[in-house]
Amino acid sequence: MALMDNTMLGDLNERSREVFRQIVDAYVETGEPIGSRTIARRMSEKLSAATVRNVMSDLEDQGLLVAPHISAGRLPSEKGLRLFVNALMEVGDLPHAERDQLTKNCERAGYSLDEMLGEATSMLSGLSRCAGLVVAPKTDGLRLKQIEFVPLSPGKVLAVLVAQNGSVENRIVDVPANLPTSALTEAANYLNTQLAGKTLDDARLLVARERDRIQTELDVLSANLIDAGIATWAGGVKDSSLIIKGQSQLLENIATIEQLETVRRLFNVLEARDQMIELLDVTSDAEGVQIFIGTENKLFGGSGLSMVISPYQNAEGSIVGAIGVVGPTRINYARIIPLVDYTAKLVGRLIG
Incomplete structure (x- = not known):
């Protein structure tokens, strides 16, 4: 594509390039076919409408312009827009x-x-x-690397789940206002021990299977927190969407x-x-x-x-x-x- 653009660009003299650039700029502004008189007024070089019309005719012969229906004006073709984007356009920085x-x-x-x-x-x-x-991003098959729970305010905890591919998912979890920090630490330690390297589907199955045992090893609040932490991520984007x-x-x-x-x-x-x-x-x-x-x-x-x-x-x-x-x-x-x-x-x- 680049070689073709350079070859086509080489076939245009400076006047043709300027006329073509003005046509594209006018098209971006209005979306309407552009006539030779309009382009002549926009040119930095003083040209007659007849001269511009001849240049436009040459550009049309090269497939860079098209004449829609019976309009006297011209529009850049897809081929012309591609040439403009690849070879003539000046891209600035975002303000x-x-x-x-x-x-x-x-x-x-x-x-x-x-x-x-x-x-x-x-x-x-x-x-x-x-x-x-x-x-x-896809999360199907994503494997967990680390899980943390960060207190935000009474009744609110941030669940931070880091995947092995480096992606991070953060969710706010509602918890009892008097939940001790030690419960958060226990929950994170347990999850990091049991779930590191496992997929989200594995994690959901493990939590469901061992929920009763979790509730005996940890207190009920921690078990709920674990369940909420996994569920919030699992409830996010599972496949590419x-x-x-x-x-x-x-x-x-x-x-x-x-x-x-x-x-x-x-x-x-x-x-x-x-x-x-x-x-x-x-x-x-x-x-x-x-x-x-x-x-x-x-x-x-x-x-x-x-x-x-x-x-x-x-x-x-x-x-x-x-x-x-x-x-x-x-x-x-x-x-x-x-x-x-x-x-x-x-x-x-x-x-x-």
């Missing part, structure tokens, strides 16, 4: 204010993994004006019935969660942000929408999930790419 907003909101989202991921997805949707989506926020963003700027039907078809795909786990497969063999423009994204069946997505890693550097956005092909790639990149790194840091 510090947005970094701080993302970080603070995700850190304040609570101790639950799914709450943090939900907040990250909502923030991503709001800042990008696209639908945000995240594939949550999908969180989607901001689908309504896709309904903005719908101009035709055909576009509306496209978005409706996409909604049906977004609801098919078993299919959406394929998003993780898309990113599992690559690093960093990936961009799928229009029909490049086979998962959406040529819906004419784009997806910008990045994998995120656990503390051991293993890819455990993916987060990104889905929107029209005219999304602001230069702004959204660093937004997705930072969010993925933030999520990885918080789960680690």
Whole structure:
């Protein structure tokens, strides 16, 4: 792809590149076909509309522009957008204010993994004006490494469960207000002795099988605490699951019935969660942000929408999930790419 982009870019002189860049910028702003007069007014070099029209004709012959229906204007093709993203676009840094907003909101989202991921997805949707989506980590087959109970306030305890792959799950557990710290210590010691190296399914079976014996070895409160500590994690995300926020963003700027039907078809795909786990497969063999423009994204069946997505890693550097956005092909790639990149790194840091 890169070699093809460089070859195609080499075929464009500086004037053609500038005209093409202005067409893409105008398309991102309006979503409408752009005419030669509009581009001539936007150019830094003073050119006549006729000259711009000739350049646009050449770009269309190269497959970089298309003429929708009978409109006199032109739009960048998927091939053109790919060239722009790969070879012409300048990606800046995410503004510090947005970094701080993302970080603070995700850190304040609570101790639950799914709450943090939900907040990250909502923030991503709001800042990008696209639908945000995240594939949550699998916990099926996850093996426990260490368990701790941390007192928060009377009647509230934080259960911290660390897996052997480095992922951490935190849940708040309700306990009697007068529960002694020694009971928490006993419960953690027992669990670390009995459950280290075991999967969550193993842990649930062990607790169920030995509940009576636990209640005789420890006091009733500790047994309840053990049960609650395991149950809260087991009640979380068991298999890879999908969180989607901001689908309504896709309904903005719908101009035709055909576009509306496209978005409706996409909604049906977004609801098919078993299919959406394929998003993780898309990113599992690559690093960093990936961009799928229009029909490049086979998962959406040529819906004419784009997806910008990045994998995120656990503390051991293993890819455990993916987060990104889905929107029209005219999304602001230069702004959204660093937004997705930072969010993925933030999520990885918080789960680690």
